[in-house]
Amino acid sequence: MGRKPLFLLYMKKLLTLLCSTILLHSYAQRASDNWDLRHCIEHAIQFNISIQQADVQARIAALQAKQARYNVYPSVSGSTSTGVRFGRSIDPTTNTFSTSQFLYQNFGINGGVQLYNNGRLKYSKEYAEFNAKAALADVEKAKSDISFNVATYYLQVLAAKEQIAIADVQIAQTQNQFDITKKRVDAGVLPELNLSEVESQLATDSSNYYTAKGNYEQNLLALRALLNLNTDVLFGIETPLVDQIPIESFTELQPELVYQMALANQPLQKANEFRIKASQKNLLVSKALMYPTITLGGNLSTNFSNSFKTTSGVSFLGYSPVTGAEPIITLNNVNYYVQSPIYKLTQTTRGFGQLWDGWSNQLNNNFGQNVGLSVSIPIFSNGQGRIGYQQSKLNLKSAELQKTQSDQTLHQNIYTAYTNAITALQKFNAGKKTVESSQKAYDFGSKRYEAGLLSSLDLITLQNNLLRSKVQQLSNQYDYVFKMKLLEFYKGKGLKL
Numbered sequence: 001m002g003r004k005p006l007f008l009l010y011m012k013k014l015l016t017l018l019c020s021t022i023l024l025h026s027y028a029q030r031a032s033d034n035w036d037l038r039h040c041i042e043h044a045i046q047f048n049i050s051i052q053q054a055d056v057q058a059r060i061a062a063l064q065a066k067q068a069r070y071n072v073y074p075s076v077s078g079s080t081s082t083g084v085r086f087g088r089s090i091d092p093t094t095n096t097f098s099t100s101q102f103l104y105q106n107f108g109i110n111g112g113v114q115l116y117n118n119g120r121l122k123y124s125k126e127y128a129e130f131n132a133k134a135a136l137a138d139v140e141k142a143k144s145d146i147s148f149n150v151a152t153y154y155l156q157v158l159a160a161k162e163q164i165a166i167a168d169v170q171i172a173q174t175q176n177q178f179d180i181t182k183k184r185v186d187a188g189v190l191p192e193l194n195l196s197e198v199e200s201q202l203a204t205d206s207s208n209y210y211t212a213k214g215n216y217e218q219n220l221l222a223l224r225a226l227l228n229l230n231t232d233v234l235f236g237i238e239t240p241l242v243d244q245i246p247i248e249s250f251t252e253l254q255p256e257l258v259y260q261m262a263l264a265n266q267p268l269q270k271a272n273e274f275r276i277k278a279s280q281k282n283l284l285v286s287k288a289l290m291y292p293t294i295t296l297g298g299n300l301s302t303n304f305s306n307s308f309k310t311t312s313g314v315s316f317l318g319y320s321p322v323t324g325a326e327p328i329i330t331l332n333n334v335n336y337y338v339q340s341p342i343y344k345l346t347q348t349t350r351g352f353g354q355l356w357d358g359w360s361n362q363l364n365n366n367f368g369q370n371v372g373l374s375v376s377i378p379i380f381s382n383g384q385g386r387i388g389y390q391q392s393k394l395n396l397k398s399a400e401l402q403k404t405q406s407d408q409t410l411h412q413n414i415y416t417a418y419t420n421a422i423t424a425l426q427k428f429n430a431g432k433k434t435v436e437s438s439q440k441a442y443d444f445g446s447k448r449y450e451a452g453l454l455s456s457l458d459l460i461t462l463q464n465n466l467l468r469s470k471v472q473q474l475s476n477q478y479d480y481v482f483k484m485k486l487l488e489f490y491k492g493k494g495l496k497l
Contacts, residue, residue, distance in 0.1 A: 033234040037154050040227060040237070041147045047228045054135075054142040061128070061135035068128035072121050074113035081106045103306040107363070112297035115373075120288035123281045130278035137271035144267055146226070148489060152482070153223040157237055159478045160216035163471055167209040170467050174202045177449075177463075181456060194456040201460045208467075245481055253487040255418040259411050265492030266410065272403035279396040286392040290378055290385040298371035304362045414490050421483035428480045431473035438466040 035043070045051055082105045090097055114121060178198045184190045224235055263269050378385055445462040448454035 034236040034238045036238045051142045054139045058135035061132040065128040065132040068125040076111040079108045106303045108301040110299040116294040118288035118291035123284040127281035134271045134274035137267045141267035157219045163212040167212045171205045197456045247484045255415045258491045262490045276399045279399045283392040286389040293376045295374045302363045302367040424480035424483045428476045431476040434469045438469040442466045
């Protein structure tokens, strides 16, 4: 009978050691998969779909800007056509009507450049370039937003992880109380009720531990989803020492100073500035559409047709007969007449195969050039030009109002963040005193409980007060760090722990 408890004690220690070894091995495997905040943000920026969509839009805007730059240069195009014509049509080589079937081929080169358009092409180029810059700023804004969200979830995971550690310590303390109470109950010093109360508290502490662990897993899943990670990928986060996280002083984070720096650094404000400039250029484009356009153009052209005849031979057939013709002259009663010689021409059509005698000669003989100026004057276009100009004015006004609203929102957010940071600091300092007082009360209570001067229920109450103060203080500390980091984020310092 005396050896059985000793055997069970050894088995208990052996199982504890085995479980600890397994846990340490598991932790060692996962330690290499723990990510810090910088790694999380970099991964999110690389794989987040919202950022990828913004990047695609920026590339499209860059192509449009490139096209607008090319539109300033002259345009040249070439053309050719080959085919067979039937029925009545105009022969391109003789410019006469023909009813016979023939082959044709045309070549042409056209070119043109706008000499005057009241700066429309120039302003269109600048409009597209500012839009491209605004699209790049949108990409930076998407990166900034996702970085902010990742940092938010990262701090929530850290807070949940620390709550697990606090709950684990609470279980250890309660377990120690349970062991002491059990010994005293077995010795008859305390009633069974005290042991039941401590045992109930131990169950409550265990429940709190699993609740904290569940919260940690939920926050970790939310962070995993934000990083676009599959659930089968091992993932954990590194726990920096919250006391060692660098934080700027309130002197360097004055709200008006932060606001002025945010106006120059925040991507949304940059995008608004570019869109206002783009709207200003688009207004000039709309105005230019109401002015004449002068274009210099020219073209080179030639053609071939196998209906073009060529003379391949001449045959003399004699003279035309005299029938009813008046004599030209009479000498010695002899009439003399003028007879016309008769010739026969042999003609053939020229084909593509007759390179030098047919096709090439026609192309050379039919080669034509022209150059000229064209003027397009908008006289009446159903009010499209003037209405478009007025609409561009309203678009510019809308962009300016959007910038004003964004700046006001930014101003309000910064002052709110500054006020919240001060409040968080005050709560953090007050929480320190609360934890110190709760710790002293619990230490005194433990000594009185061991001396039999305090009931187990009162000790449990002191222990719960200590636990709540530690959890609240941890929340206060992370809240304070996050509020200060938010001010640094607005200042343009980025997010780092």
